[in-house]
Amino acid sequence: PICVAKTQSSFTTDPDAKGVPLGHTIPIREVRLSAGAEFVVVICGDIMTMPGLPRVPAANNIELAADGRISGLF
Incomplete structure (x- = not known):
């Protein structure tokens, strides 16, 4: 996907374009491969993405x- x-x-x-x-x-x-999630991310315009989560949540x-x-907080 x-x-x-x-x-x-x-x-x-x-x-602003409606x-x-x-x-x-x-x-x-930019084009990024998210191999673990098995999809390709296409970055358009001035958008910023959020970082992904680790395999084991903190x-x-x-x-x-x-x-x-x-x-266990830090």
Whole structure:
């Protein structure tokens, strides 16, 4: 599958363009392979992406002792 990362405000990469403009070309800035997720990410316009999560979330290391002490945060 292909994931297109662009503004959510428009079909184009211009957030101010409304509707479906005719003749618009989407500029592709970068193409990334997300091999673990098995898809390709196409980065368009000035969009920024969020980092992916690790295989084991950091929350798995957090423990709460009976006396209320928290460990495993860092």
